[in-house]
Amino acid sequence: MDVTSATSAASASTASQAADASKTLSSNFDTFLTLLTTQLQNQDPLQPMDSNQFTQQLVQFSQVEQQINSNKNLESLIALTKSQTTTAAVSYLGKTLTLTNGTASLVNGQAKWTYTLPSTAATAKLVVTDAKGHAIYSTDAETDSGSHVFAWDGKDSTGFSYPSGTYKLKVVAQGVDGSDIDSNISSQGTIDQVDLSGTEPALMIGAMSVPLSQATRISGQ
Numbered sequence: 001m002d003v004t005s006a007t008s009a010a011s012a013s014t015a016s017q018a019a020d021a022s023k024t025l026s027s028n029f030d031t032f033l034t035l036l037t038t039q040l041q042n043q044d045p046l047q048p049m050d051s052n053q054f055t056q057q058l059v060q061f062s063q064v065e066q067q068i069n070s071n072k073n074l075e076s077l078i079a080l081t082k083s084q085t086t087t088a089a090v091s092y093l094g095k096t097l098t099l100t101n102g103t104a105s106l107v108n109g110q111a112k113w114t115y116t117l118p119s120t121a122a123t124a125k126l127v128v129t130d131a132k133g134h135a136i137y138s139t140d141a142e143t144d145s146g147s148h149v150f151a152w153d154g155k156d157s158t159g160f161s162y163p164s165g166t167y168k169l170k171v172v173a174q175g176v177d178g179s180d181i182d183s184n185i186s187s188q189g190t191i192d193q194v195d196l197s198g199t200e201p202a203l204m205i206g207a208m209s210v211p212l213s214q215a216t217r218i219s220g221q
Helices: 004-011 013-043 052-088
Strands: 096-099 103-106 113-118 123-129 135-140 145-152 163-173 184-190 193-196 202-205 208-213
Touching: 013 208, 103 145, 103 208, 113 163, 113 202, 163 184, 193 208
Parallel strands: none
Antiparallel strands: 096 184, 103 163, 113 145, 113 184, 123 135, 123 163, 193 202, 202 208
């Protein structure tokens, strides 16, 4: 009896396929035992069968069974982890999420960032970009060192109003010596929804979606 197909199925099966793989292995093993019994009953006493061959096949079946059992255990662990992750994500509803990658959610025509200059700048400009990275608005920035707040009403210089969504702020600042000054940019928003439709829960701030794994700072009761 050839167990290669059963071995391949067990190796390639995902956790969700463990049950099907177990049924296939059981069926193949029953067939193997039936054939082995028939061969033993009808073997030539003067030329008995080589026991090494079917012993090796029995060992293969045992290894495949162990792998399938491991997949079953993995399936249980994955299901438990997903359940715990979902519970954790839902518990964040109503709390404040702080983002430090420059993005912010435009909600009801309002988006707000805090940017910090480590030193006084000779020139500084704020540039707002859309989800595709296109610059849609720019204005002069504060040049003093320290933290500053920038509130954007969602409009460009012509008065065109952009839809709610994710936007990013970039600070272009230069020191008196002409060197670039790096700034820290952050934003905050209230988590009002949790999207569970994907492979990973996503925290929603208005129309902005933040994967749970990227939510590094959450505060509030």
